[in-house]
Amino acid sequence: MNQSDISLLIVDDEPIAVKNLAHVFKKAGYAITTRQSGPGGLRAIEERPFDIVLTDLRMEEVDGMEILHRCRELHPDSAVIVITGYATLSSxxxxxxxxxxxxxxxxxxxxxxxxxxxxxxxxxxLRRENRTLRQQVDSYQGKVKFITQDAAVQRMLETARQVADSGCSVLITGESGTGKELLARYLHAHSGCADAPFVAVNCGAFQEELLANELFGHEKGAFTGADTLKRGLIEMAEGGTLLLDEIAEMSPSMQVKLLRVIQERELFRLGGVHPIKTDVRYIAATNRNLEAAVAEGSFRQDLYYRLNVVRLELPALAHRLDDVPLLAYHFLQKHASIAGKSVRDITPEAMALLTGYGYPGNIRELENAIEFGVAMTNGEELRADHLPGNLRETRLAFFRTPSDPPLTLEEREAQYIRLVLEKTGGNRTQAARILGIDRVSLWRKIKRHGINAEES
Structure with missing residues (x-):
């Protein structure tokens, strides 16, 4: 979800406060609406829903609590944040x-x-995803793509397919942006519960009380404002898979509660007195070193062993750069389709930039670069000058050694074609597909550059 997709309403009767907050979040890319009075804020939420409402508590005529109540009544999925100068524990x-x-x-x-x-x-x-989860889940079966030609990653995927049906807990580790949630969906899609729900929750995105409510749900009347019964995410994942993303961010007391649910296969909703049986496959994911967290006491050892039955580690994209061309064309097709553009090829110099970059942001950064490039071009090719500046500034792909002059465009193209042919074992059909051209065009380029490559 892009920030520009998030609607944010700011309500405060202090004009300076409204101006400052609006400036900060408009600069961050949010879609901002402001109101400088309680009644104005009330009318705004009655006219349309907002994803987030940032409201002062003490205002004339209509205060922040009234706005909170009305927003929960009309738009229960909205997140209301209350700001006040009257900092008391009771309020x-x-x-x-x-x-x-x-x-x-x-x-x-x-x-x-x-x-x-x-x-x-x-x-x-999360709420948007879960609202449409049951309608989307059928599309995951057999259609989850994990694009790779890296031997180590392919071996890992084979392990994933072998354990997919076992129902055992899986721990997925890897840097941010390496595709941990995609791997979890891949596991789910290859399991016997592929028709059942797949539910994901980011454990680091919620305070402890909110996370407990999201995971376990609550009974009607469990607390003020609990007007209806709410099923938690564990119940929503019944018969299927629950991904606990950023598991290392979960508080120690929540770890105890989760451990009990996993061990006993039952839960209590908040305010509930009767246990609810559960049948859920748990997958945990983290970019942190859980062994170190266990050693320092911030993560429970018993929960670690419950989750780490099978461990799958995703390498950083910098360690699987052979996958960059495949992923780049996959993202090009995806974002060209979304944008309604006809761009379908990546020039050799652009691909040289893409394959010569280190990707500290991993696959997510590569996709962002391709999405940026698609936005910048109106033609049929994505060129080097369409890519983000940090990729264009890299020098790795353009120099033989630091002291040598840069390669010419012809030399770069020949170098990249040789690389792709080497990686495909000389298979011109596969090489042409990776390069995004037809076999005849590849044959002409091979002949022009004097490349010796036999079909294998």
Whole structure:
């Protein structure tokens, strides 16, 4: 979800506060609406839903609690954040119990507000996904693509397919952006419960109380504002798979509660007295070293062993650069289709830039680069000058040694064709597909550059 897709309503009767907050979040890319009075804020939420509502608590005529109540009544999926200069524990507890996502006391730091809003964005994303989960789940079966030609990753995928039907817990590790959630969906799609739900939750996006409510749900009347029974994500994943992303961010007390649910295969909703039996396959994912977390005492050893029955580790993209051309063309097709553009080829110089970059942001950064390139071109080719500046500035692909002059375009193209032919074992059909050209065009380029490559 892009920030531009997030609608944010700011309500405060202090014009300077409204102006400052609007400036910060407009600069961050959010779609901003502002109101400088309680009644104005009330009318705004009655006219349309907002993903996030940032409201002052103490205002004339209509206060923040009224806005919170009305928003929960009309738009229960919205996240309401209450801000006030009257920092009392009782008002904080009241706001949270009645459904506020978070409570911030004035004077506040802008970094603090940004962090709270980021957490609210994650919650909105999760709720959007789960609302349409059952309609989407059929499309996952047999259609989850994990694009790779890397031998180590292919061996890992073979292991994933072997354990997919076992139902045992799986721990997926790897840097951010390496595709941990995609691998979890791959496991689910190759299991016997592929027709059942796949549910994902980011454990680092919620405070402990909110995470408990999301995972376990609550009974009607469990707390003020709990007007209806709510099934938690574990119940929603019944018969299927629950991905616990960023598991290392879960608090110690929540780890105890989760361990009990996994061991006993039952849960209690918040406010509930009767156990609910569960049949869920748990997959955990993290970019942190869980063994180190166990050693330092921030992660429970018994939960670690419950989750780490099978471990799958995803390498950084920098360690599987052979996959860059395949992934680049996959993302090119995807984003050209989304944008309604006819771009279908990547020039050799652009591909040289893509394959010569280190990708600290991993696959996510590569996809962002291709999406940027698609946005920048109106033709049928994605050229080097269409790529983000950080890729264009890399020199790795253009120099023989640091002291040598840059390669010519012809030399770069020949170098890249030789590389692809080498990686495909001389198979021109496969090489042409990776290069995004037909076999005849490849044959002409091979002849022009004097490349010796036999069909294998």
């Amino acid at each position: 904080a507890i009241t706001a949270l119990r009645e459904g506020a996502f978070h409570y911030i006391a004035k004077p506040f730091r802008l970094d603090e507000v940004r962090e709270v809003v980021r957490g609210a964005v994650e919650m909105v994303r």
